[in-house]
Amino acid sequence: MDPQDDSFDFLFKIILIGDSNVGKTCLVQSFKTSQFCERQQNTIGVDFTVRTLSIEGRRVKMQVWDTAGQERFRTITQSYYRSAHGAMIAYDISRRATFDSLPRWIHELKQFGAANVLTALIGNKRDLEAEREVQFEEACKLAEAKGLLAAVETSARDAWSVEEAFVMMARRLLMQNDTSVADDHTHAVMLRSNSHTVSLTSASSADEKKPCAC
Numbered sequence: 001m002d003p004q005d006d007s008f009d010f011l012f013k014i015i016l017i018g019d020s021n022v023g024k025t026c027l028v029q030s031f032k033t034s035q036f037c038e039r040q041q042n043t044i045g046v047d048f049t050v051r052t053l054s055i056e057g058r059r060v061k062m063q064v065w066d067t068a069g070q071e072r073f074r075t076i077t078q079s080y081y082r083s084a085h086g087a088m089i090a091y092d093i094s095r096r097a098t099f100d101s102l103p104r105w106i107h108e109l110k111q112f113g114a115a116n117v118l119t120a121l122i123g124n125k126r127d128l129e130a131e132r133e134v135q136f137e138e139a140c141k142l143a144e145a146k147g148l149l150a151a152v153e154t155s156a157r158d159a160w161s162v163e164e165a166f167v168m169m170a171r172r173l174l175m176q177n178d179t180s181v182a183d184d185h186t187h188a189v190m191l192r193s194n195s196h197t198v199s200l201t202s203a204s205s206a207d208e209k210k211p212c213a214c
């Protein structure tokens with residue numbers, strides 16, 4: 001383990017859930033090492049990774065729990081929900097079925113997670129634009145309807161917005177726990193392709209550069 005991870009000001013546990021093969025493990029690896037691993041093996045049960053971020057002078061230790069998406073591990077993975085401060089529910093933008101599963105994951109999180117768990121939707125495999133089956137706006141609408149923090153698109157393959165997604169989560173958790181940390185909307189602004197962004201708090205427009213964050 002990285003020695004810098006030994007000391008910290010805040011420790012946040014983040015759980016990564018979502019259907020099998022949406023890229024959860026690759027996202028965690030990208031966050032930890034900035035590298036893409038073309039891995040084929042499915043996660044068995046739960047793995048965890050730690051990285052300490054520096055945010056406004058605070059050392060924020062992110063303990064990320066990568067869960068297996070396969071149904072047969074559901075009982076094990078659900079037992080990790082309760083202690084999570086934040087949850088990232090991942091889907092694959094090129095596989096509609098993984099997006100259609102989101103309400104079920106959100107429901108499970110409500111059922112087994114803490115009442116105030118901060119939740120973001122992560123649309124991974126953004127590099128597969130030609131195969132896109134889910135529009136970003138749909139994810140934004142779902143995030144808004146379910147009262148979630150944000151919808152974000154990432155590519156673990158290109159390390160695109162992965163760091164920003166975790167930093168956004170860390171910053172929001174920090175804001176909840178340390179009132180001297182300011183809200184910085186610029187983080188969320190970076191999380192969308194440069195074509196356009198959608199605001200959940202005002203009318204959307206193709207020209208607006210606003211965050212998709214509630």
Ligand SMILES: Nc1nc2c(ncn2[C@@H]2O[C@H](COP(=O)(O)OP(=O)(O)OP(=O)(O)O)[C@@H](O)[C@H]2O)c(=O)[nH]1
Nearest residue numbers: 020021022023024025026042043069125155156157
């Ligand atoms: N094109 C593309 N492929 C990706 C990306 N992220 C992951 N993959 C591929 O998607 C497949 C599944 O990735 P994993 O990270 O193992 O998926 P997982 O969600 O952890 O799967 P489970 O462990 O079964 O829950 C692998 O073949 C990866 O190479 C991405 O951003 N873009």
